[in-house]
Amino acid sequence: MSMDRRQFLKFSGIASILGFGATVADATNLITGKQLLPPQVDKNKETLTAKRWAMVVDMSKFKTDEDFQKTITACHSIHNVPDFRKPDGAPDRKFEVKWIWKSTYEKAFPGMESQYQSEHVKDMPFMLLCNHCTNPACVRVCPTKATYKLPDGITMQDMHRCIGCRFCMAACPYGARSFNWVDPRRAANLDPAKGGKVNPEYPTRTKGVVEKCTFCTERLAVGKRPACVETAPAGALLFGDLEDPNSEVRKIVTNKLTIRRKPELGTGPAIYYLIGGGDHA
Amino acid sequence: MLEKALEGSKKYWAWVFFLGIFALSGTYWYIRQFNEGLGLTGMHRDVSWGLYIGQFTFLVGVAASAVMLVIPYYLHDFKKFGKIVILGEFLAISAVTMCILFIFVDMGQPMRIMNVMLHPTPGSVMFWDSVVLSGYLFINALVGWVTLGADKKGVPPPKWIKPFIYLSIPWAISIHTVTAFLYSGVPGRHFWLTAVMAARFLASAFAGGPALLIILALIVRKVSKFDAGKDVIQAISRIVAYAMFANVFLLGLEFFTAFYSGIPGHQHPFVYLYKGLDGHSELVTLMWTSSIFAAVSLIMLWVPKIRRNEGLLALACIMLFSSLWIDKGFGLIIGGFVPNPFEEVNPYWPTYPETMITIGVWAIGFIVLTFLYKIAISVREQTAGVEIEH
Amino acid sequence: MKIYNGGPIFLGILVFLAIALFPFYNNFGKVNAKPEPKVDTPAIQEYEKANGKKECIESKEWMRGEHMQILNQWRDSVVRDYNRTYKSNSHPNAAPFNMSLQSGCMKCHSNKKKFCDECHNYLSVKPYCWDCHIQPEEKEEVKS
Numbered sequence: 001m002s003m004d005r006r007q008f009l010k011f012s013g014i015a016s017i018l019g020f021g022a023t024v025a026d027a028t029n030l031i032t033g034k035q036l037l038p039p040q041v042d043k044n045k046e047t048l049t050a051k052r053w054a055m056v057v058d059m060s061k062f063k064t065d066e067d068f069q070k071t072i073t074a075c076h077s078i079h080n081v082p083d084f085r086k087p088d089g090a091p092d093r094k095f096e097v098k099w100i101w102k103s104t105y106e107k108a109f110p111g112m113e114s115q116y117q118s119e120h121v122k123d124m125p126f127m128l129l130c131n132h133c134t135n136p137a138c139v140r141v142c143p144t145k146a147t148y149k150l151p152d153g154i155t156m157q158d159m160h161r162c163i164g165c166r167f168c169m170a171a172c173p174y175g176a177r178s179f180n181w182v183d184p185r186r187a188a189n190l191d192p193a194k195g196g197k198v199n200p201e202y203p204t205r206t207k208g209v210v211e212k213c214t215f216c217t218e219r220l221a222v223g224k225r226p227a228c229v230e231t232a233p234a235g236a237l238l239f240g241d242l243e244d245p246n247s248e249v250r251k252i253v254t255n256k257l258t259i260r261r262k263p264e265l266g267t268g269p270a271i272y273y274l275i276g277g278g279d280h281a
Numbered sequence: 282m283l284e285k286a287l288e289g290s291k292k293y294w295a296w297v298f299f300l301g302i303f304a305l306s307g308t309y310w311y312i313r314q315f316n317e318g319l320g321l322t323g324m325h326r327d328v329s330w331g332l333y334i335g336q337f338t339f340l341v342g343v344a345a346s347a348v349m350l351v352i353p354y355y356l357h358d359f360k361k362f363g364k365i366v367i368l369g370e371f372l373a374i375s376a377v378t379m380c381i382l383f384i385f386v387d388m389g390q391p392m393r394i395m396n397v398m399l400h401p402t403p404g405s406v407m408f409w410d411s412v413v414l415s416g417y418l419f420i421n422a423l424v425g426w427v428t429l430g431a432d433k434k435g436v437p438p439p440k441w442i443k444p445f446i447y448l449s450i451p452w453a454i455s456i457h458t459v460t461a462f463l464y465s466g467v468p469g470r471h472f473w474l475t476a477v478m479a480a481r482f483l484a485s486a487f488a489g490g491p492a493l494l495i496i497l498a499l500i501v502r503k504v505s506k507f508d509a510g511k512d513v514i515q516a517i518s519r520i521v522a523y524a525m526f527a528n529v530f531l532l533g534l535e536f537f538t539a540f541y542s543g544i545p546g547h548q549h550p551f552v553y554l555y556k557g558l559d560g561h562s563e564l565v566t567l568m569w570t571s572s573i574f575a576a577v578s579l580i581m582l583w584v585p586k587i588r589r590n591e592g593l594l595a596l597a598c599i600m601l602f603s604s605l606w607i608d609k610g611f612g613l614i615i616g617g618f619v620p621n622p623f624e625e626v627n628p629y630w631p632t633y634p635e636t637m638i639t640i641g642v643w644a645i646g647f648i649v650l651t652f653l654y655k656i657a658i659s660v661r662e663q664t665a666g667v668e669i670e671h
Numbered sequence: 672m673k674i675y676n677g678g679p680i681f682l683g684i685l686v687f688l689a690i691a692l693f694p695f696y697n698n699f700g701k702v703n704a705k706p707e708p709k710v711d712t713p714a715i716q717e718y719e720k721a722n723g724k725k726e727c728i729e730s731k732e733w734m735r736g737e738h739m740q741i742l743n744q745w746r747d748s749v750v751r752d753y754n755r756t757y758k759s760n761s762h763p764n765a766a767p768f769n770m771s772l773q774s775g776c777m778k779c780h781s782n783k784k785k786f787c788d789e790c791h792n793y794l795s796v797k798p799y800c801w802d803c804h805i806q807p808e809e810k811e812e813v814k815s
Binding site for chain 2: 093094095096097103106107108110111137140141142143144145146161162163164165166167169170171172173174175178179180181182183206207208209210262265266267
């Protein structure tokens, strides 16, 4: 933290000297920098910690469409994800924002389908979300470190810093990132004038920034598991520390057949899809 | 010298006024986009870059192409380019200005643009792109201004400017290489993941930029006493021909790799662009127009008889420029996003506001170009006939 | 005495004055009541009852000048380092505070209109906090 701040001050100092200018707040920060208090900050005691958070998805546990919907709704309503609708009530794909969503085998694993697979197999449902890659392309390309890796493996997004260049969206091979093309509060589900309701415990986003799944860092910080994990059918979404040999996710990844999306790209996705399912560890 | 831009004929002011109208309408639509968000454009979740970034990419090439005049003149002492090299440098300034404006109008949070400098990220190509572009703008403004100022006084330019001139050569290559790296360095976009991207960018830049310069030189000759010279234009047209050949060749390589390797993911964007995919063929006409223009203009430039006729040469240059504009300013971006990572085809087409903003930026660029050329031409007209040793 | 090019010169001076004096005549005649932020929300009164005094994370004077700095620090610290609790510097005996604008600051200062807006409007600063963060629900003040 103190390092960060020193670096920050150094950079903003250099930037100001070079005449790049700075935001008013940053300039004030520079001038009054010496008066800033030494940090007295800490984590919550109940914070859930890990060396490498990962998820195992067991699709066999999702039985009904309701299982999907309640999981998605839990995430999207907690995080104030806008749900844009056309006048006829159909989803408006133009402004679409999503953190976790239901897709199909064919779409989640393009190129894996084969000629004689039935439509039923090709359309088998898959739950998709940010892969929280070990070597994420989105983090590599971000020009402001607005998206970055947390020490516990989560790929995080700082909405305060994002400049909305959308390089991360071009870089992500998983389509996990959404841009706020308009003010998200215009969506019916977040606009009180249209009968919408926001979760007062979590912010919305502003227009012009990119967002995605955060593995619920705000819940981990208060000792809760991610919202999707809590609401999905028992055992459908397993969340744990991949570096911990005794964790459930580690045992499954070690002993069972799991697949990941596009592993050949070298991004190191941390979402593992369990094949077979049933009576696993 | 600036005052030269403020005195001109009625026609000159009519032209500036004409551009000003488009600049203003672009500004109006930009203010609306600023308030309402990029939802005003045709972009969406799957095609998250569009016309703006396409124009940016294309114009970086136009900016870099000044080097095709600087190299012969300063490195090979090709004296004939002495007059026109300033037009190349000033074209670069106007092009970089447009690049910066296109980046700016594409940003979701333009007020935070300084975050790029406040949180410098050497691992990001975008960071380097902003560094090299602003550097290039600075170098060209400095070199153009100092050499023109010296010309005005009838003295050779000062010695200290030489290192900047030489520096501008690798710097020009760097701006377009780094811009290509924006695309060729991301995983999962088959259309962009190609090692020849930077080479192709440079080839198309060295064809398109000088082609535009030929058109501009012919216009300048019409409206002023400034004549770049017939043989100079011929020399540039040969550069255009070679560079365009290289560009078409490199594009051919892309087709070979995609279709001979047989990898479906590599083929899909080409199929979408040139034939249509999943019932979507929005860009097919445009892409074939580009291909036909490329082939025809290349032949026209290749045959000496046609090339020496300046009317036909102008036509060839216009076709070539349009071909590259479609290919690089539009097809290249869309092909990277269609199909999307789920192999769905979600087409993109610019909206009216988006188009007006784009035209507005071009208009601003041309106003800058008009002013700069007016200054250069006025100085040249005064010193007409006086050959200056650089 | 004759002034050459008098017309353009005076026109230029006029334009300059018009721009330079804009803040003055723009605000002329507007009522600028001195802001008086209130710290008497139910949450604060409850805190006072439980702890015997009103106290913010730092002293009132310091907060008045530096709250934007602390918010900037907090946001980086929370989003990037998982930190969530802040130990006060000026009154070390106070329990750690929750580092959160929405679920920290505004839980006590639930009177945003009176506490934030009045000053910000007076000084004509427009922080963009509330583009994203949800402001506390406030009942319209009843004039008595």
